[in-house]
Amino acid sequence: MRDFSYLRASSADEARQAALQAGSVLLAGGTTLLDLAKCGVMEPETVIDITYLSGLGGIEVDANGARIGALAKMGEVADHAGIRAAFPAVSESLSLAASAQLRNMATIGGNLLQRTRCSYFREPDVFPACHKRNPGSGCSAMGGITRNHAVLGTSDTCIASYPGDLAVALIAFDAVVELGGRTVSVDDFFLLPGNTPERETVLKRGEMITAITVPASAAARNSTYLKVRDRQSYEFAAASAAVGLEFEADGRTVRDLRVALGGVATKPWRARAVEQALIGTVLSPETVEAASRLAMDGAVSHGANHYKIELAPRVVARAILKVGGLA
């Protein structure tokens, strides 16, 4: 590991100022930074510790929604009674992620910024070609072992999947990320790889996530996060779905539906086509199954990840049927 200098920020402004310097990186829970520094993927010159800052933690939930401080821990948010009541999918996405030890360390702000688990991204000595790490160098994943790679939102330069769960639940419910001076919807916060896979979010140098807000909704209250994987616990999703549903007063017709996917795309993936197909209809297993297939519009596989195109719609369908009381 390369030597780095350590700065304990005494204010958010000081942290932002220091983060303007090239080679500097913010440290919160450290679960991604330490991991990638050990892999040789991140080699910061300065680490700016923001964990001592006040005012960046805390979880508030009221009738309008939730505000979650960037330094709130994954575990705290998962277990928060208000979050569990108003946003079950958010709570579940966190408690199904990582391990208890990691959830006690990792913060919500850092969680959004976790990096891909692409094996080729993570071993620079063996696989020097990676557009995400080193723009223009190539992509080692294409033609390699691609079981966990994305089928949606890929480009000619990158097929690495976004590994997180929380952000999937957040985009389903139109959450907004606060960046100090500005706010951005979580959906817009993440970028498609396109020709610039090294740019994963709209976060600018010197900016810091301070909080996430999630507006309350009936769909969010009736929501779930379904995560499918080979191992029962402590594995990234083969495919996951965050789904929220609100019926009309008749109790059968869909008024509002939110669907987002994880484990299958280069960023947290909102499946608006599925939502549109079912809003205003009465759900049945057949209509749900057919609509769920729309989530895979534009999907492209690269060898071993082909199964995701079959699997993901089934996950979406099960989640919709569950919140719709049909499964």
Added chain:
Amino acid sequence: MTIMEPRKHGDASDGTVGGRQTRFEGNLKVTGGATYALEYPVEGLAYAILVQSTIPAGSVVSVDAKKALAAAGVLMVLTPDDDMGLLVASDWGGNRPENQPYYPLPRQVQYNGQSIAAVVAESREQAVEAARLICITYEKAPHVASFNDTAAGEGKVMDNLTSGWGDAEAALAAAPVQIEGEYSTPREYHVAMEPHGLTVKWDGDQITVWEPSQWSHGMARSYSEWFGIPYENVRLISPFIGGGFGSKGAALAHGAVAAFAARKLGRPVKLALTRPQNFTNYGGRAATRQTIKIGATEDGVLQAIVHRGASETSTYADWPEQTGAATPILYRIENFSSQHRVVPVNTVTPGALRGPGKNPSAFGIESAMEELAYKLGMDPLELRLKNYADRDYQSGKPWSTRRLREALIEGAAAFGWSKRSHEPRSMRDGNQLVGWGIGCGTFPVIQAPSEAMIRILRNGRVEVVSGAIDMGQGTYTILAQTAAEVFGIPVDQVEVHLGDSRLPGSAIAGGSMLAGSILGAVHKAATAARDELIGLALNDEKSPLRDTGANTLTFSGGRIAVPRDRGPSLTLSELMAALGRDEIEIRRNTLPEGATVQEQHQAWTTMAKVQGPTMGEYSMHSWCAHFAEVRVDEDFGTVRVSRIVSAFDCGRLYNPRLVESQWRGGIIMGIGQALLEEGLVDQRNGRTVNNNMGDYLVPTNADVPHIEVISVGIPDYGASALGGKGVGEVGIVGVAPAIANAVFHATGKRVRDLPITLEKLI
């Protein structure tokens, strides 16, 4: 039925052989008091890190270490240009080529991830950073990434593994019912929590090596031979091991590198492999494939088995993962043919991983047997019982003990097998398909000599001293129980010293051979020490027991007394004090009488004296039958094991609590093998890309269901001095086919290539 005397936990009998004594060193481990090899506080340490090849084949043209040498804290860089002056050490059989140089950092690259350089620095972080600055120029050569590569070819037949009798091909052709299947298992890894590594220190020409070891004496021999120093000059210390599973039985190249660096620097050196390096620096289980053809009568009597298997090996050594190891002995079979090939590819030479050979072999034959059962429309349990082997058809010898029938019957009863519905896809729980399957397992009884020392101290404590090791399987505990029983004292009056090559010689903790071997030696030494004490007590004029007229003494409840209460009784310390003795020390081994010093050395440091399961009058093996229940979500293809019942014949159990723990551990590894574990090799460069614990998946607690284990064994005094057969390896054997069979029963889909990941079922 079990012959084992029932014992309640919590009474004094826990501390005797067969009792359920809790882990002797358990408190030390859970409180952090057990010191592992990489934790020894050694003054003046330097830190070494390995640099490994990033190509699969070729040669190192040059290593540019200028930048690394200029980096902060760097003390030394070792490359293929450094002649370390080492000599090749003996193989496990004790065979050694004369004066053949040994290059632990070779110029020729034979696999991706081969160690070719090392950096030593003042801190580990500095060494890691400097290692990144090393620039290696290669001359690349064509490579073969795996045995699925068309360039790999068919490999070579291992003649010593070819086996056959009767006329298998003809009997197969004539059989009215036939099945054929090809079964494969991927590369699998040990993934011990404790990584490989060592701390090493020289004092003149004496070397001390703190290194996790399944065999302190065998590994000490390697160090002495590499460096050309007397065996006595090596001290390898390994009192605690954080998991070995077969990977820590031999000294490896990184040990030679660290020891050389320490000698050259004149400083102690610590070298720890990174987690990814633990995937390439030593071999896991080889990938295997095998074709099995079975012929049977319409009522399910086996007529012939034809087996053809292959496993990957490296380009520089033959390591067969014997796919035909269990095939010939599980069933009554009059016509049999088996052949195994090794296919050289650019990998590190594979190695032993729990249940070597038997494990992939059982996956083949036990999957094939259930395929036959379904083809016949027959209960798989009935098919197995119908073809029960009354003797070993391969060696022609009778079994010493074989209670596989009892395992099948008692396991089936405990599992509720009679409630099974035969048709695939006929059992459901909500939207989950439920399936049941059976897998039988076996592992040979391997016998080896050992040596042990007993010391009776003046304070009344008894010491058991052996170089044997405990990697969690319970050596400390069962040796304490043995001594406690012989001397009739509580187990906490016994001290056990293990894991040091300077201590009396021992068999390897591998092949399930240690417990049977070392218990025999400790029992022999303890009995001899007790006899010595009796002799003194009855004859020494200072002894209060001298004139009691007794010709022996009893040892019970912590007191030594004349039989039938005809005189005084004393504690051990009172007797030692009365005798004026500070210590009684007795050393015994289980070699034939009169073994020379050379023969003893050979016995502890090589496998030359190890006896296979059919070298005597009988064919001796442990046996088991696993019953697995799975729940499969058909939409998602996810398999969850919801219940396992396993019945074992491992002879007498020296400590049922620890044995059950070992069985469960093996079964849990089997769940991983069945559903999760697979080294993913990039065909383009032979790299195992999932070389970390985030991507190479082993079961978490959430993946482990209730596991019921049952003992059906009876003491087998042909197998070992105290009647036990091996328990460590057999637990995993047969688990994967039991689960694969249950998945078939649940879904109607037969998965013949492990692991059974979700995409194979959707």
